[in-house]
Amino acid sequence: MIYTVWLPLVLPFLAGPAARRLPASLPPRRAVLVxxxxxxxLAGASTCALALLVVPGATHVPAVGHLLVPLASGAPDAVVAVAAVAAALLVCCTTLLVRGAGRRQRRLRRARALAARSDSELVVLADHYPDAYALPGRPGRIVVTTGMIRALSAPEREALLAHERAHLKDRHHLFTAVVDLAGLCHPGLRALREPLAYAVERSADESAAAAVGDRGLTARAIARAALAARAASAVATTRPGPALAATAGPVPKRVAALLGGPDPGRAIRPLVRRAATLALLSCVALSAGASLHAADELHDGIEIAQGESP
Structure with missing residues (x-):
């Protein structure tokens, strides 16, 4: 049995704790990319590991045994059982990934169709529920309800629009799609969704603050928009799946980051920042290295087995 092949299946569970600290460890835009x-x-390495676990067991199956001499990698029954479980997981992950990608593509097409109905970047909906979101398309649109327009002052509306414009410019919906689909490949990677969502909103916050030239105004706009949406009795049900909204995520934490309030952990934060980034990158490097090492060992084992065949 190739023991290193198990490492890529375990490390994604350890990546979650490091990922939770990453948005505070790097500039928001860089954190999104990382x-x-x-x-x-991590998703690629874990999928590769499942495929590598299938091969040794497959060489013990009579239907394919004429292709290779069975690898001497452990008790045949155990190897075949592990291969069967790995194959089932691989099929399950592949099915979930294909369905998830198809579902996202259909939602994106619907969003683009909605965006194409307007010739203007800004689309105003007659709805008392306060809402605003970025609608990806070619080009994208910013959708704002009349309820949100009434809830904010003119400068605050400009900051909110700058936030949504940043989502479109940086194509944040693609990054969220990548992390969501990775979570379908390995359950441990679902822990990356929340940090990524926060990093995406922080990135748009910083872009909006730079655009309007006032961090306090941007923080106030986000806070008032979130309070208005929470105070409304209705629930937003018409927002398309790929849409990104300024009121998403931990708004108080985002507002505090914009205002740059006192931070009791500021003295130790540089060390924590480096440790969180290093931990996540180490998980990726170890997973990739372990997959390559396992593939190399498996290749050598197959060559040796074939060389011993009559």
Whole structure:
């Protein structure tokens, strides 16, 4: 049995705690990129590991035994059982991934169709429920309800629109899709969704603050928009799946980050920041390295087995 092949299946569970600290460890835009790349790397390595676990057991099956001499990698019954479980998990993950990708693609097409109905970047909906979100498309649109317009002052509306414009410009819906799909490949990667969602909103917050030139105004706009949405008795049900809203995520934490309030942990934060980033990147590197090492060992084992065949 190739023992290193199990490492990529375990490490995604350890990546979650490091990922939760990452948005506070890096600039928001960089944190979004690192989290997305980590999700891709860990998902790919774990999927590769499942495929590698199938091969040794497959060489013990009579139907394919004529292709290779069975590998001497443990008791045949145990190897076949592990391969069967790995194959079942691989089929399950593949099915979930294909269905998830198809579902997201259908939602994105619907969102683009809605965005194409308007010639203007800004779409105002006659709805008393306070809501605003970025609708991806070609080009994207910013949707705001009349309820949200009434809830904010003119400068606050400009900050809110700058936030949603940043979502469209940086194509944040693609990053959220990557992490969501990675979570379908390995359950441990679902823990990356919340940090990624927070990092995406923080990235848009910073872009909005830079656009309007006032961090306090941006923080006030986000806070008032979130309070207005929470105070409304209705529930937003018409927001498309790929849409990203400024009122999402931990709003108080985002507002505090914009205002730069006192931080009791500021003295130790540089060390924590480096440790969180290093831990997540180490998980990715170890997973990739372990998958490559396991594949190399399996390849060598197959060559040796074939060389011993009559």
């Amino acid at each position: 989290l997305a790349l980590a999700a891709i790397g």
